Structures are given as structure tokens and as C-alpha cells.
Amino acid sequence: xxxxxxxxxxxxxxxxxxxxxxxxxxxxxxxxxxxxxxxxxxxxxxxxxxxxxxxxxxxxxxxxxxxxxxxxxxxxxxxxxxxxxxxxxxxxxxxxxxxxxxxxxxxxxxxxxxxxxxxxxxxxxxxxxxxxxxxxxxxxxxxxxxxxxxxxxxxxxxxxxxxxxxxxxxxxxxxxxxxxxxxxxxxxxxxxxxxxxxxxxxxxxxxxxxxxxxxxxxxxxxxxxxxxxxxxxxxxxxxxxxxxxxxxxxxxxxxxxxxxxxxxxxxxxxxxxxxxxxxxxxxxxxxxxxxxxxxxxxxxxxxxxxxxxxxxxxxxxxxxxxxxxxxxxxxxxxxxxxxxxxxx
Amino acid sequence: xxxxxxxxxxxxxxxxxxxxxxxxxxxxxxxxxxxxxxxxxxxxxxxxxxxxxxxxxxxxxxxxxxxxxxxxxxxxxxxxxxxxxxxxxxxxxxxxxxxxxxxxxxxxxxxxxxxxxxxxxxxxxxxxxxxxxxxxxxxxxxxxxxxxxxxxxxxxxxxxxxxxxxxxxxxxxxxxxxxxxxxxxxxxxxxxxxxxxxxxxxxxxxxxxxxxxxxxxxxxxxxxxxxxxxxxxxxxxxxxxxxxxxxxxxxxxxxxxxxxxxxxxxx
Numbered sequence: 001x002x003x004x005x006x007x008x009x010x011x012x013x014x015x016x017x018x019x020x021x022x023x024x025x026x027x028x029x030x031x032x033x034x035x036x037x038x039x040x041x042x043x044x045x046x047x048x049x050x051x052x053x054x055x056x057x058x059x060x061x062x063x064x065x066x067x068x069x070x071x072x073x074x075x076x077x078x079x080x081x082x083x084x085x086x087x088x089x090x091x092x093x094x095x096x097x098x099x100x101x102x103x104x105x106x107x108x109x110x111x112x113x114x115x116x117x118x119x120x121x122x123x124x125x126x127x128x129x130x131x132x133x134x135x136x137x138x139x140x141x142x143x144x145x146x147x148x149x150x151x152x153x154x155x156x157x158x159x160x161x162x163x164x165x166x167x168x169x170x171x172x173x174x175x176x177x178x179x180x181x182x183x184x185x186x187x188x189x190x191x192x193x194x195x196x197x198x199x200x201x202x203x204x205x206x207x208x209x210x211x212x213x214x215x216x217x218x219x220x221x222x223x224x225x226x227x228x229x230x231x232x233x234x235x236x237x238x239x240x241x242x243x244x245x246x247x248x249x250x251x252x253x254x255x256x257x258x259x260x261x262x263x264x265x266x267x268x269x270x271x272x273x274x275x276x277x278x279x280x281x282x283x284x285x286x287x288x289x290x291x292x293x294x295x296x297x298x299x300x301x302x303x304x305x306x307x308x309x310x311x312x313x314x315x316x317x318x319x320x321x322x323x324x325x326x327x328x329x330x331x332x333x334x335x336x337x338x339x340x341x342x343x344x
Numbered sequence: 345x346x347x348x349x350x351x352x353x354x355x356x357x358x359x360x361x362x363x364x365x366x367x368x369x370x371x372x373x374x375x376x377x378x379x380x381x382x383x384x385x386x387x388x389x390x391x392x393x394x395x396x397x398x399x400x401x402x403x404x405x406x407x408x409x410x411x412x413x414x415x416x417x418x419x420x421x422x423x424x425x426x427x428x429x430x431x432x433x434x435x436x437x438x439x440x441x442x443x444x445x446x447x448x449x450x451x452x453x454x455x456x457x458x459x460x461x462x463x464x465x466x467x468x469x470x471x472x473x474x475x476x477x478x479x480x481x482x483x484x485x486x487x488x489x490x491x492x493x494x495x496x497x498x499x500x501x502x503x504x505x506x507x508x509x510x511x512x513x514x515x516x517x518x519x520x521x522x523x524x525x526x527x528x529x530x531x532x533x534x535x536x537x538x539x540x541x542x543x544x545x546x547x548x549x550x551x552x553x554x555x556x557x558x559x560x561x562x563x564x565x566x567x568x569x570x571x572x573x574x575x576x577x578x579x580x581x582x583x584x585x586x587x588x589x590x591x592x593x594x595x596x597x598x599x600x601x602x603x604x605x606x607x608x609x610x611x
Binding site: 002003004006007010093225226228229231232233235236237238239240241242243281285286287 | 395397417418420421424425426427428430431432433435436437438440441442444445446448449450452460461463464467473476477479480492495496499
């Protein structure tokens with residue numbers, strides 16, 4: 001048996017794991033759609049997916065305008081945050097890196113808070129887009145600023161992480177200041193936004209996020225071997241003639257774009273960007289052709305399960321999903337580690 | 345390809361010059377040069393400058409017709425292979441993937457079949473088949489160092505620059521690694537420049553030895569010709585003996601540190 005065919009078997013096993021993960025995700029999506037205060041069954045779901053003529057208007061609205069966008073947003077935002085986290089961890093060679101690390105999440109929160117507190121006269125329909133735009137602009141400004149300063153200080157991963165963490169603290173302080181001066185109503189909105197919620201989903205936002213996700217994933221996969229070489233060590237990658245500074249710039253911009261768009265649409269949802277890459281790494285390793293889609297899949301699964309949990313904890317009430325992501329992710333993560341240990 | 349020549353090379357870090365007007369007579373294809381000298385003598389700086397990771401501050405370095413100090417990225421990838429002092433990361437990657445990544449990241453057009461063939465050949469040549477399907481995060485330091493070498497030579501560069509390639513290896517693997525480098529150099533007409541701390545390995549495996557002290561050449565030549573107690577004192581500040589062993593090889597014994605070392609002056 002040759003080494004190449006040994007490795008081909010490993011590659012096949014990983015592909016099967018990705019397929020199984022996708023099937024589990026589909027099941028989770030269906031469960032999420034069916035789960036909610038208005039009791040719906042598989043029959044209604046299959047009808048809505050084939051023809052909606054036989055359903056009454058109420059059910060159509062619940063399924064098409066609430067349940068499906070809500071459940072799909074969990075899937076897409078989770079995938080975007082998982083992929084962003086994986087790219088942050090690879091580019092910065094730091095297993096603790098996540099969309100929080102470069103200050104992207106904190107900046108998005110500040111952008112949203114500024115719009116919510118200082119521009120309260122906008123009509124509701126426009127305001128939610130203004131909040132998302134404010135969050136996105138702030139997130140990308142922060143990411144670009146950290147990149148520029150990081151390159152000024154030599155472009156090393158350590159300098160980037162240090163700058164990002166410093167920025168995060170400064171931005172959190174500014175958010176607190178904005179909250180301190182906010183009116184009671186605006187303050188409530190900022191607090192709610194910070195909890196992260198899938199309830200802001202609509203089909204336009206889903207189209208935007210899925211477009212960004214597909215483009216970023218394809219772009220990342222084009223660089224998969226170079227990123228894998230970077231995983232083997234920065235000095236080794238430089239020695240291979242890889243322009244590590246440029247590669248890091250591309251990767252961090254891509255990750256910031258993903259995280260910035262996701263956070264601007266659903267609010268601050270921590271933990272997914274941190275834990276999803278670890279889940280993928282445990283199961284698939286770090287070869288980026290498998291790791292990157294795996295991290296997106298793991299992120300989607302964690303947030304989809306969190307969405308189900310958010311509707312199940314208090315009957316008749318949907319808890320903001322940002323509150324329950326860790327509650328779902330931690331047992332999943334620990335369970336997987338235990339399974340791996342048993343396998344070794 | 346003709347040889348490697350260095351003339352009046354100055355190198356260092358911004359305003360701090362480490363290498364001063366270094367000359368190296370032409371090193372022929374197929375030969376190994378050992379760089380030896382105390383810590384901070386400039387061995388790594390010289391290798392990093394030749395590898396294009398540090399800009400030269402003056403002078404010339406050529407490999408055949410190619411000016412090593414002004415190569416573009418593609419030419420550099422084709423001609424040079426540099427093994428850094430640091431070990432490859434303990435990542436969750438198979439050793440096979442680490443080597444494949446080195447190949448496929450630097451030769452994007454290569455087919456999977458060809459990459460597999462080169463990988464198979466290399467793991468067999470280095471005797472690393474047993475490591476191929478193990479993850480880097482479970483390998484020892486020495487095993488990772490061997491994988492680092494495999495990452496380098498799978499690309500078949502013409503000039504190998506190896507910075508302390510045996511630092512994490514036990515005696516058996518030191519012999520395996522240096523033997524493999526020498527065999528590759530001889531069979532493919534490569535040139536290898538190795539920074540080594542083990543003088544006996546340098547004398548045993550290398551065709552020429554260049555002794556550096558504070559960024560300057562203290563001595564250079566064929567191993568048996570110039571290695572003397574005076575060179576040991578000047579380069580390392582130690583008292584030692586240079587003798588011929590029962591098998592006819594030149595062997596260095598270090599006896600003690602000099603009480604009043606005078607680095608750089610060969611007595």
C-alpha cells in the first residue's frame with residue numbers, strides 16, 4: 001500500500017465526515033423550522049417546500065417570513081462566524097483567535113450602538129439597515145486600522161493580536177460610554193442588540209450573507225495549500241518563498257469581512273467563531289481544504305442547535321440566541337474531546 | 345549550474361551590521377560547506393541573507409549566473425531552499441500533508457499524481473515512511489526537524505541553506521540527515537551550506553568549512569587542513585585538540601574553556 005493511497009483513504013474519510021455533518025445540519029435546520037410556539041408538523045413543512053397553495057395565509061407567513069429566515073440565518077451566520085474564526089486562527093497562528101480578537105465584534109457593537117443612540121428618529125424599516133450598516137462600517141474600519149498598524153509594526157502575528165485586543169478593550173469602553181449617555185429606550189435596544197438575535201433576519205439579508213459567504217469560502221479554498229503551508233510555521237512558509245505578510249493581509253481582511261457582515265446582521269454572537277474551528281480541527285485536522293468548510297459547517301451546526309435551544313428554554317418565548325450559544329457549544333465541544341480521547 | 349560565490353558581503357539588521365565584507369571562493373556543485381563559529385558569530389544572518397529573508401547591505405553573492413541578492417520570488421523558490429533554525433509547528437497536520445503543502449503551495453500547477461510521486465520518493469529516500477501518516481503534534485522535535493528537511497528538498501532546489509539542521513536529532517538521525525544531504529548534493533549536483541555546532545559532524549560530512557567570528561571569516565578551507573587548536577581558541581574561546589582517529593578521520597576534542605578568551609585572533 002503506497003503512502004499516496006493511504007492518504008487518499010484519509011481524504012475519503014474526511015469527505016464522508018463532511019457529508020455526515022451536512023446531513024446532521026439539514027436535520028437541525030428542519031427541526032429549527034418546525035420548532036416554535038405555533039405547532040407545525042412535517043406535513044406543513046413538506047407542503048410549504050413544494051406548494052404553498054394548500055396552506056392558509058397565517059401558516060405561510062409563519063413559515064416563509066419568520067421560521068425559514070430565522071433558521072437559515074442561524075445556519076449562514078454560524079457558518080460565516082465559524083469560517084471567520086478558522087481564518088483568524090490560521091492567519092494569526094493562535095488557537096484563541098476569533099472575530100473578537102481583532103476588535104471586529106467590539107467595533108460592530110460600537111457602530112450599532114452609535115446609530116441606535118444618536119439617530120433614534122429613523123423609521124423602523126430604515127433603522128434596522130442603518131444599524132447593520134453602522135455596525136459593518138465600524139467593524140471594517142477597525143479591521144483595516146489594526147491591519148495598517150500591524151504592518152507598520154512589522155506585520156507579525158503577535159503584534160496583530162496585541163493590537164486587536166487593545167482595540168477591543170478601547171472599543172468596549174466606548175460602548176459603555178455610549179450606553180451611559182443613552183436614553184432608556186435606546187439603552188434597552190443596545191443591550192438587546194449585544195445579546196445577538198436571529199429575529200432580524202429577512203430574505204434580503206440572507207441573500208447578502210450567503211453571497212459573501214460563498215465568495216469568501218471560494219477565495220479561501222483557492223489559497224488552501226498556501227494556508228496549510230503557513231500552518232506548518234511562519235518561518236517555514238517564508239522559507240518556501242511565500243509572502244506571509246500579504247497572505248495574512250488577505251486572510252484577515254476576508255475573515256473580518258465575514259465576521260463584520262454576520263455581526264452587523266445578527267448582533268454580537270460570541271463563542272461560535274472560537275469553538276467551531278476547534279471542532280473542525282479535532283475531527284478533520286488542519287489541512288485547509290477540509291478544515292475551512294468543516295469550520296463553516298461546525299459553526300452553522302452550533303448556531304442552528306443554539307437557535308433550537310433558544311426557542312425551547314422558556315416555552316412561548318425566544319431567548320436571544322447569543323445567550324445560548326455557549327450553553328450549546330460547550331457540551332458539544334467537551335463531548336467531542338471525550339470521544340477523541342476514547343478513540344486514541 | 346556553476347558554483348556559489350560570495351564577494352565582500354555585508355549584512356545585518358537595519359543599522360546593526362553583523363556580517364562584514366565576507367568572501368567565499370567559488371563552491372563547486374555537489375559540495376557541502378559547513379559554517380561554524382560561536383553563538384552570534386553571524387552564521388544564521390549569512391544564511392538568511394542568502395535566502396533573501398534579510399536584505400544585503402553590500403557586496404555580491406552569485407549562484408552560477410544568478411545574482412542571489414536580487415532574485416524575484418519565483419526564481420528564489422526555484423533555486424533556493426532554506427531550512428530555518430525553528431522546527432515546523434506542532435500543527436494538526438500529517439507529515440505527508442506538511443510536505444505536500446510545501447510542494448503544492450510553491451508549484452500551483454503541479455498535478456496530484458506528480459506531487460504524490462515526488463512525496464513517495466522523498467519519504468522513502470529519507471526513511472520517513474513510518475511518520476507520513478502521523479500528525480505533527482504527536483511527533484518529537486527531531487522527527488519534526490526531519491519533516492522540515494523533507495519540506496525543503498521535495499522542491500529540489502539547487503542551493504540548500506540549512507540552519508542547524510541537526511540541533512534536535514539523536515546521533516543516528518544526525519548521520520541519516522547529513523548522509524541524505526550529502527547523497528543528494530553528490531547525485532543532483534546541489535550545493536549545501538550548513539550552519540553546524542558539532543565540529544566533528546562538520547569535519548566528517550562537509551567538503552569545506554568556514555569559521556566565522558563576529559561576522560568575519562577567521563578561517564576557511566578543507567577540514568583537515570586548517571582545523572587547529574588556535575582556530576578553536578579564536579572561534580570558540582576553548583582549549584582543544586585536533587587529532588586523527590584510528591580510522592584516519594580528523595577529530596576535535598574540547599578540553600576546557602579558556603580562562604581569558606581572545607576571540608578572533610588565531611595564534
